[in-house]
Amino acid sequence: DVSFDWYAFAAECPVPIVALRDDGTVGFANRAIGRLVGRGLGAIEAEGMASLVPPRLRPITGGWVERVTSLLEGREKNHLLPLLHSGGAEIEAEWTVFPGHDPAGRSILVIAFFQRTAELEAPLSSKKTELAQLHAIIFEHAPVAIFHTDERGIITACNERFVELIGSSRRHLIGLNTRTLPNRAIVQAIELALGGHRSNYEGEYHSVTGNKKSFVRVLIEPIRGPGGISGCVSMVEDVTEQRKAEELASRSERLASLGTLAAGVVHEVQNPLSFVTASVDLALRQLDDENQKPADIRRALLNAREGAMRVAAIVRDLKMFAGSDEARRDPADVVASMEAALLLVQAQLDARARTELRIMPVPPVRASEPRLVQLFANLLVNAAEAIPEGDAANHRVRVSIRPEGENVRIEVEDTGRGIAPSDAERVFEPFWTNRPSGMGLGLSTCHGIVTGAGGEIFVDPDHAREQKGAKLIVLLPVDRDGEAAVARHSLPPGAPTSTNGVRGRILIVDDEERLAMTLKLALAHAHDVDIATRGKRAVEMLTDGKVSYDAVLCDLMLPDLSGIDVYLESTRAHPELAARFVFLTGGAFQDRARDFLQSIDNPRLDKPFDLEALERIVASRVAAART
Structure with a gap:
């Protein structure tokens, strides 16, 4: 209810107000209503409500107490009421009502008007x-x-x-x-x-x-x-152009990393090459000596073979690191990628720390293997560079790989200068670095690789708080479909290498004649072997009906027809040949070759391969063809 104090306030209120008594007369009008209608307060109080509305509405608005009470109780819905200015103009306004008391304590109905003139609207x-x-x-x-x-x-x-x-x-x-x-x-x-x-x-x-x-x-x-x-x-x-720029920056950073790794890689290659050539020279000299024991010659050749396999591993790892297929996400071997990265950066690690490995078998993840090698190489180099030179015996770089739920967890920990808690998020920003040299792209690139594979990378907060070196943690989601695909393309290690006296008919398709001849010599003791050094010739031999081959060892990269086309053309004529193909690859896949290998169940041999693996696969193909 309106109190006496409010009554005093209402006199100066900027909102036009009129108080109506029970008998319909005006008991109060404030200055604002006087200004609005251009009339004195005494005139309004003397003439009543009828003086405030246009003549045309006075018959309608008769019985003001009833009308206002109806509005107050919600029976009246019309809140619009034109007011009459002393000059004759009508003023559009809204009115609202609430109960109160005058200074004598008598009931009144207080009406407040809100102007709706064209000037305001x-x-x-x-x-x-x-x-x-x-x-x-x-x-x-x-x-x-x-x-x-x-x-x-x-x-x-x-x-x-x-x-x-x-x-x-x-x-x-x-x-x-x-x-x-x-x-x-x-x-x-x-x-x-x-x-x-x-x-x-x-x-x-x-x-x-x-x-x-x-x-x-x-x-x-x-x-x-x-x-x-x-x-x-x-x-x-x-963000197409941004993506291209990021990929270009990443590629540039990877090339810069390759330059940094070059000295260590040269050292890693030169050592095995030295004892390869020395062992071969020794074996040749021993062959010329009639008194030389075969065991000594065998030992020299085994040394040469071991050195050649080490060089092959380095070439494979460099190829993985420098791979250009940024966007592909195939089943990727985390352990093999880490081993490749370790081999590439081992010289840098050895100069500053001892490396400790805790690696468990893990399923494949869906990622680009070249990018994984780059990721791990960057993390390892980052760990090495955080450690001061000259005290390698007392510092450690620890690598851990283990399954964790539906993820593979990779940890790279060092005993270097550590990462401050305030920098734990910033280290993954492009161009951020707290070192005097470098572009600050290493960990930013790592972040892009990991998130692109649907994973997470972060700094271990406990290490950051305790300042005990740094530990970076990577979580990569497991690729269950890839797990099945990897199993499908591999043979069990105990698979037989012979066909129990059954000689198979083998076709070797490879444009490298020395390799083809070597493979023929290796298999000739157990099988009848033919060679085709061109794709078109291979198709003729497979489709002319003269010979039925039990196994086809086919290189993917041929100068005339690709290995894929040899497969497609020959199996179109003879569908039973499809299961007999084994593909030989140097690893330089184009998209078409990679998609093709993903779409078939046939085994593949990556060059260089050992003879035992070759014999196992050939034996399995011959056995399948003869059953």
């Missing part, structure tokens, strides 16, 4: 227009592509940048149901937003209408209306 309307224009300008000229969907997921608006990104037209895009898009990850993100949750997507988008491929980053915000979610607005950033 015009600026508001103008402001609305300005805001609408501003919204249109921001929407159309924003630096990102924007589109709006309704609650059904149908596009209702989009800006020109979105049209350009998709490579289509507004006519085709407006009305498009986003739930029918072929990219299910984007559809799921939109569904999440329409369910009331902010969502995002980052990855490749292929526009069917524009026949364009782009890398995009999408943020999707739900729009909440009075009745719930009324749609969503999506902001799309084209």
Whole structure:
């Protein structure tokens, strides 16, 4: 209720107020109502409510107490009441009512008026227009592509940048149901937003209408209306050029790393090459000596073979490190990748610390093996460079690999200067470094490799707090499908190397004649072997019906027809040959070759390979062909 104190306040209140007594007379009017209608307060109180409204409304508004009471109790719904200015103009206003008491304690009805003149509404309307224009300008000229969907997921608006990104037209895009898009990850993100949750997507988008491929980053915000979610607005950033720049920077960083590793790799290659050549020379000299024991010659040749295999391993690891296939994510061997990285950087590690390994068998992960080798090499070099030179006996670099749930956990720990807790997040930022040399791309590149494989990388917080060196932890998700694929392409170690006296018919297809002849000599004691040094000749030999081959050892890279084409053309004529192919590779895969090998169950031998592995695979093919 209105009190006496409020009555005093109301006299100066800027809101126009009139107090109505039970008998319908005006018991109070403040200065604001006088200013609004251009009348003195005495005149208003003397003439009553009828003087405040236009003549045409006076018959309608008779019985003011009943009308106001009806408004107060909610029976009257019309809150609009034109007021009459002393000059004759009508003033549009709203009125509201609440009960009170006058100074004598008598009941009154207090009426407050709120002006709704054109002068007040015009600026508001103008402001609305300005805001609408501003919204249109921001929407159309924003630096990102924007589109709006309704609650059904149908596009209702989009800006020109979105049209350009998709490579289509507004006519085709407006009305498009986003739930029918072929990219299910984007559809799921939109569904999440329409369910009331902010969502995002980052990855490749292929526009069917524009026949364009782009890398995009999408943020999707739900729009909440009075009745719930009324749609969503999506902001799309084209990061294709950024991705290319990052890949270029990563490639440059990897080349720089290769330069850094070169001295150590040269040392690693020169040592085995030295005893390869020395052992071969010794074996040749011993062969010329009639009194030389065969065991001594055998020992020299075994030394030469061991050295050659070490060189082959180094070449394989360098090839893995320098691999150019950035985007592919195939089943990758974490342990083999770490071993490759260790071999490449061992010289740098040995100069500063002792290396300790705790490696358990782990399933494959879905990643690019060249990128994994780069990741591990960067982590190992980073650990080595954190340790001062000259005290290698008292420092350690520890590497741990183990399964952890649905992840493979890799830890690289050092006893160097450590990482401050305040720097634990910043170390993964591009170009950030606390060292006098280097670009600061090493750990940033590691972060990109790990997140690109769907994993996590972080600094162990306990080590950061205790300043006991540094430990970096990588979690990579297991590839269960890849686990099955790896098993499918390998033979058990105990597989037989002979065919129990059954001579098979073998075709070797390889343009390197010395290798083909060596393989023939190695297999001739157990099988009948033919050689084709060209792909077209191999197809003729396989399809002319003169000889039925039990096994085909086929190189993937041939000068005329590829090994893939030899396989496709020969199996088209004789489908039973499909299971008899064994592919020989030097490891330089193009996308077509890699996709092909992933699509078939046939075994493959990576050059250089040992004869026992060759004999095992040939024996398995011959046995299968004869059953």
